[in-house]
Amino acid sequence: MTLFxxxxxxxxxxxxxxxxxxxxxxxxxxxPRPSGRFVPGGIAALLAAAVVFGSFLxxxxxxxxxxxxxxxxxxxxxxxxxxxxxxxxxQKNPARGAIAFAFVILSTCGLFLLCAAPMLMAATxxxxxxxxxxxxxxxxxxxxxxxxxxxxxxxxxPLYGGFAGFAFAGLVLFALYQTSQAANANQTRxxxxxxxxxxPAPVLKAEDRKAxxxxxxxxxxxxxxxxxAKTNADRAKMVLRYLAAQAxxxxxxxxxxxxxxxxxxxxxxxxxxxxxxxxxxxLFRPDQQSKEALDRAAKVRALAFTERELETMLMKxxxxxxxxxxKAQKLRDxxxxxxxxxxxxAANVRALGLSLYSEHLLAVELAGTLLxxxxxxxxxxxxxxxxxx
Amino acid sequence: MTLSLWHFLAVGAAVFGVGLVGFLTRRNxxxxxxxxxxxxxxxAINLVAFARYHGNLQGQVFVMFILAVAACEAGVAxxxxxxxxxxxxxxxxxxxxxxxxxxxxxxTDTEPLPKPVVEPDPVLTPAGARPEPTAEExxxx
Numbered sequence: 001m002t003l004f005x006x007x008x009x010x011x012x013x014x015x016x017x018x019x020x021x022x023x024x025x026x027x028x029x030x031x032p033r034p035s036g037r038f039v040p041g042g043i044a045a046l047l048a049a050a051v052v053f054g055s056f057l058x059x060x061x062x063x064x065x066x067x068x069x070x071x072x073x074x075x076x077x078x079x080x081x082x083x084x085x086x087x088x089x090x091q092k093n094p095a096r097g098a099i100a101f102a103f104v105i106l107s108t109c110g111l112f113l114l115c116a117a118p119m120l121m122a123a124t125x126x127x128x129x130x131x132x133x134x135x136x137x138x139x140x141x142x143x144x145x146x147x148x149x150x151x152x153x154x155x156x157x158p159l160y161g162g163f164a165g166f167a168f169a170g171l172v173l174f175a176l177y178q179t180s181q182a183a184n185a186n187q188t189r190x191x192x193x194x195x196x197x198x199x200p201a202p203v204l205k206a207e208d209r210k211a212x213x214x215x216x217x218x219x220x221x222x223x224x225x226x227x228x229a230k231t232n233a234d235r236a237k238m239v240l241r242y243l244a245a246q247a248x249x250x251x252x253x254x255x256x257x258x259x260x261x262x263x264x265x266x267x268x269x270x271x272x273x274x275x276x277x278x279x280x281x282x283l284f285r286p287d288q289q290s291k292e293a294l295d296r297a298a299k300v301r302a303l304a305f306t307e308r309e310l311e312t313m314l315m316k317x318x319x320x321x322x323x324x325x326x327k328a329q330k331l332r333d334x335x336x337x338x339x340x341x342x343x344x345x346a347a348n349v350r351a352l353g354l355s356l357y358s359e360h361l362l363a364v365e366l367a368g369t370l371l372x373x374x375x376x377x378x379x380x381x382x383x384x385x386x387x388x389x
Numbered sequence: 390m391t392l393s394l395w396h397f398l399a400v401g402a403a404v405f406g407v408g409l410v411g412f413l414t415r416r417n418x419x420x421x422x423x424x425x426x427x428x429x430x431x432x433a434i435n436l437v438a439f440a441r442y443h444g445n446l447q448g449q450v451f452v453m454f455i456l457a458v459a460a461c462e463a464g465v466a467x468x469x470x471x472x473x474x475x476x477x478x479x480x481x482x483x484x485x486x487x488x489x490x491x492x493x494x495x496x497t498d499t500e501p502l503p504k505p506v507v508e509p510d511p512v513l514t515p516a517g518a519r520p521e522p523t524a525e526e527x528x529x530x
Binding site: 078098139 | 392393395396397398399400402403404405407409410411413414415416419422423424426427430433437438441446449450452453454458460461462463464467468469470471472474475479480481482483484496498500501503505
């Protein structure tokens, strides 16, 4: 037994504490003050803190590299966000700080892209780096000071402030580490006791999606031709067509037979995953996503036509085509939603808009009202009372 | 390395911490505001990573609302800063410390600010002999 043997928790805690202490020292040296600051020492301390933080990330959460490009991008963008954030905090000149903030925004937008959020990336660049930064530069032009000024060359309690911020960040990181340990205990491991980071099987495979898509297209075609079916023989053909369309996705979603639900491929695939059992350590949860897909599949099953139902609706003197069409439309929508589940949809903008205007409509209206009130408030606050000086 | 949720959460926490340090220590109102926005960015990274993890768009929708609120905040904050600047001709937040809590002593700056470096006027080295004043030239300007 060695004297300095540490448990992994102590080691992680030590790394976080070291990184936080180095960060405090770096900002203490770098923050502006009238008696002059020690820039090389501060930068060195911050770099050391960044190295310790990176090694903490790598040792605690990381694994050797099967995916080089993604991880290189991740390190580049996160280093960019942190470095330019530090520049913003330590920079005397607020205009340069604003430029550094624009670079922070660009880096976080890179991270958004890695998390499959292209719409947010564009929106954030336009709103932050475009609008907010430019308005701030206008205000800075109005209040340009020559030479040293109280607001730029003094800091408020650099030691205590740095300590407060880094203590907070360190505690959050430590809590993250402990949660990740608890989660990792639940994860599959390879033969040499490494975390299993292989890409999990997708919830919906390509052939499943193809079956869903062809079923969808045939449902649409059948509904379009429903009104042309005048005779009973034609209508019998339509019944068969609807049933044939449903048969395309019956295997994926499962089908109801005599009140009993038959399992589809999604369910059998989920059942192969052990309940609450180990899941691979990757960026998303395959078990939860296939459960979501399963819920959708249940809705598809509930809406699917039975043969008797179709016949009672169509094979009579006054066929109820409108009801059949409404129900087919509902079924079609559910199949389309099932087609889109499993992973984040590729059509990010469309899916985000659908979510905003269906699930969050009230919140969108409230946000719009908030913007309106803010505009009115800004005009009311900023207007000059009396005569201009 | 396969990226996991934890990497993004850790980076978000670090960005938030840096922003917090800036917000607590800097005195320029605009820098303080930008540091608050930095903290918002840390939170946004968290939310987007969670959206990816759970495979739904709720986290991204949250970030959209963060964007809307940040835009409102920027507008109102700029109007307030303009008003404050007109009153005191400075963006120093400590100029307004009479708004502090009861019983807290006022903070005073003891260290003098460094003198601004004034460039001296250029001086030409004298060249040639000094001209002798002549009778018809009464005064030199």
